[in-house]
Amino acid sequence: MFYWLLKRIFVGPLLKALFRPWVRGLENIPTEGGAIIAGNHLSFVDSIFTPLVAPRPVVYLAKKDYFMGRGITGFFTKWFFKATNQLPMDRGGGSASEASLQAGLKVLKSGALLGIYPEGTRSPDGKLYRGRTGVARLVLEAGVPVIPVAVIGTDKVLKTGTVIPKLRRVGVVFGEPMDFSRYQDLEHDRFLLRSITDEVMYEILRLSGQQYEDKYASTVKTRLLAEKQPEREG
Numbered sequence: 001m002f003y004w005l006l007k008r009i010f011v012g013p014l015l016k017a018l019f020r021p022w023v024r025g026l027e028n029i030p031t032e033g034g035a036i037i038a039g040n041h042l043s044f045v046d047s048i049f050t051p052l053v054a055p056r057p058v059v060y061l062a063k064k065d066y067f068m069g070r071g072i073t074g075f076f077t078k079w080f081f082k083a084t085n086q087l088p089m090d091r092g093g094g095s096a097s098e099a100s101l102q103a104g105l106k107v108l109k110s111g112a113l114l115g116i117y118p119e120g121t122r123s124p125d126g127k128l129y130r131g132r133t134g135v136a137r138l139v140l141e142a143g144v145p146v147i148p149v150a151v152i153g154t155d156k157v158l159k160t161g162t163v164i165p166k167l168r169r170v171g172v173v174f175g176e177p178m179d180f181s182r183y184q185d186l187e188h189d190r191f192l193l194r195s196i197t198d199e200v201m202y203e204i205l206r207l208s209g210q211q212y213e214d215k216y217a218s219t220v221k222t223r224l225l226a227e228k229q230p231e232r233e234g
Helices: 002-019 046-053 073-082 095-109 136-142 190-208 219-234
Strands: 022-024 034-041 058-063 084-090 113-116 147-151 169-174
Touching: 002 046, 002 095, 022 046, 034 046, 034 136, 034 190, 046 147, 046 169, 058 095, 073 084, 095 113, 095 136, 113 136, 136 190, 147 190
Parallel strands: 022 169, 034 113, 034 147, 058 084, 058 113
Antiparallel strands: 147 169
């Protein structure tokens, strides 16, 4: 909370002055209680602009590597992620993924807003990709609504592979809450998890206006990297 207040008082006004973000649908965010803010993922800065315009703190789970750096750079990186209300998580599979899920549940059950990216990683080309079913598991186990959100223009602010942001306007659109409480206690039904995830992704698609690709973004990234490898070797 201290870092969120720091951002609101000092960092927030500066970012708003520089990037002039516009926002729609703030009335769709509940004034209290836990909820999932599920959005598209175009850029590293998505986790900055969505909480910036939200009326309540939004907690994101970030790669734990960002919190483990050393020296001056490591110190400021760790400070930045704490200032933007992000918590360390392990993105590995198996027990690491389960631990991340439990961390998300803890945030939701505390009555806070949890921001997640169902795609699992940033889009490599601006398209919206297939969602991972972890979002559905969180919804059913925590018994909270989902607020779909679309960030617009963040990929123009900071493209993948760059470190210096460009001054561009950013938009954030919050959709109406999605209630899946009728499926309570069915969190182990994999067909239901896929159905809920696809429904959430459709709402994000409707808000963002992106082109949809029914593939996992991580698979596309791996393919693109493999295609570039021969060029480097040649």
